[in-house]
Amino acid sequence: xxxxxxxxxxxxQHQAADSAYQFAKAALAKGHEIFRVxxxxxxxxxxxxxxxxxxxxxxxxxxxxxxxxEHDLDLVVCIAAAQxxxxxxxxxxxxxxxxxNNIAEGFRISGLGQLIEAGIESDHLVTFGA
Numbered sequence: 001x002x003x004x005x006x007x008x009x010x011x012x013q014h015q016a017a018d019s020a021y022q023f024a025k026a027a028l029a030k031g032h033e034i035f036r037v038x039x040x041x042x043x044x045x046x047x048x049x050x051x052x053x054x055x056x057x058x059x060x061x062x063x064x065x066x067x068x069x070e071h072d073l074d075l076v077v078c079i080a081a082a083q084x085x086x087x088x089x090x091x092x093x094x095x096x097x098x099x100x101n102n103i104a105e106g107f108r109i110s111g112l113g114q115l116i117e118a119g120i121e122s123d124h125l126v127t128f129g130a
Contacts, residue, residue, distance in 0.1 A: 003027055004036045004118035007043035009129030011060035012053070016129030017046050021063055023126065028071055036074040036118040037064070039107075043129060044082045047075070049104035061104045068106035075107045076114045 005024060009016035024034055039046050046060055053059050068075050077087065086102075089109045093101040103109060119125045 001124065002033045002035050002122045004038065004122040004125045005034065006038045006040055006115065006118075006125060006127040007046060007129060008041040008127065010042040010045035011051070013042060014129060017043065017060050018058070020126075020128040021060060021067070023128070024067060024073075028067075034071070034073055035122045036076055036114065038115045038118055039075070039077045039081075040115065041078075041081055041129070042085070044077050044085055044087055047077045047082070047104050047107040048087055048102050050102045065104055065106040073106075077103065077107050077109045078115070079109045079111055082109055 005020055007017055007020045011017045020037070024037065027034060046064060048061060051059075051061055064075060067073060079092070082088065083092070083096075088096065088098060088101050089103040090101045092109055093099070
């Protein structure tokens with residue numbers, strides 16, 4: 001089965017980000033394909049490389065990065081939601097005249113068209129968070 005995942009909540013605000021990650025791991029372990037993971041609204045905060053959780057806490061951004069590397073996942077961050085929250089990749093930072101970027105390895109910025117495509121190309125689009 002081909003799945004896509006939409007995450008609408010930040011990594012430490014609600015259970016949604018953790019649940020989405022565990023769902024993705026379980027789906028992959030069962031042999032399902034994940035077409036895309038789309039981070040939207042506050043969910044874009046899962047993609048910041050600048051978060052430093054306590055050593056005894058989980059690092060959700062790193063977990064997604066590791067899963068992306070292991071399974072070549074397409075982790076897409078909504079550009080409009082990211083800009084509102086101060087998240088930018090190198091290209092967008094240059095375009096906006098900013099001197100830094102903060103998107104973690106394995107994530108990429110794109111538009112809502114990527115979410116629409118995910119819904120069309122996948123058997124199911126599973127949403128986590130309000």
